[in-house]
Amino acid sequence: MNRRDLRYLAGILANAGQRRHALRWLGSRREGFLLDTPSPWLTFDAIDQLRARMKDGLRIFEYGSGGSTLFWLQWRVALCSIEHDPEWYALVKARLPQGASVDYRLVVPEPSDDRNFGADPADPHAYVSRDERSRGRTFRRYASQIDEFPDAHFDLVLVDGRARPSCIRHAAPKVKRGGVLVLDNADRDYYVRRVGESLRGFRREEHFGVGPREPLTWGTDFYLRS
Numbered sequence: 594m595n596r597r598d599l600r601y602l603a604g605i606l607a608n609a610g611q612r613r614h615a616l617r618w619l620g621s622r623r624e625g626f627l628l629d630t631p632s633p634w635l636t637f638d639a640i641d642q643l644r645a646r647m648k649d650g651l652r653i654f655e656y657g658s659g660g661s662t663l664f665w666l667q668w669r670v671a672l673c674s675i676e677h678d679p680e681w682y683a684l685v686k687a688r689l690p691q692g693a694s695v696d697y698r699l700v701v702p703e704p705s706d707d708r709n710f711g712a713d714p715a716d717p718h719a720y721v722s723r724d725e726r727s728r729g730r731t732f733r734r735y736a737s738q739i740d741e742f743p744d745a746h747f748d749l750v751l752v753d754g755r756a757r758p759s760c761i762r763h764a765a766p767k768v769k770r771g772g773v774l775v776l777d778n779a780d781r782d783y784y785v786r787r788v789g790e791s792l793r794g795f796r797r798e799e800h801f802g803v804g805p806r807e808p809l810t811w812g813t814d815f816y817l818r819s
Contacts, residue, residue: 598622601808614803621805627660628688632805634660634753635777639800639813646773652747654739654767657754658685658697666693675700675738677755700738702730702755715783717762717791722755732756736763745769753777757784765791768818779814792816
């Protein structure tokens, strides 16, 4: 363990609200943890809340696949998972259990027209990502995959992929009453800066703290539809 990790571990132990995750964080540092465990890449407090919600029969949609995909499939759920990266898609697909009830879709971004160059990533109508590797690409088809489903269809929607404001705009109407929209890295305020209208009628629940793998803290927010 390097000095940075030791300093971070000391910080976890000094935080009364997070020290219970210290050994869990240490275990998550091993290579392949997220897929092998499996575990969503969210804060530990958020993962615990999700685990308490999980039961057979749920309808789940996720933007961004990985450990979360394998995590949901521990229950008998109806899952639709959207991935933009072909290499990561192939890796996760190889890990899916035989006969898994998952609609797993590779939806790569497409070249954008001139109107999208310089667009604000906080604009839910822009369909762009702040990631430099996605410059000049549009995630319109990616974000709108959920439009195939009726409104108020899903018990849970996870937004942990690209163009998240656009995904929130499309996903919010698809969450049923009593359901939850989960937004990871919610401490990046631009994700929700311009989606207030979409999240009207949702109650925010913050889960800021320690999570798997990373020597840093971040936020995973739940938006509960009342």
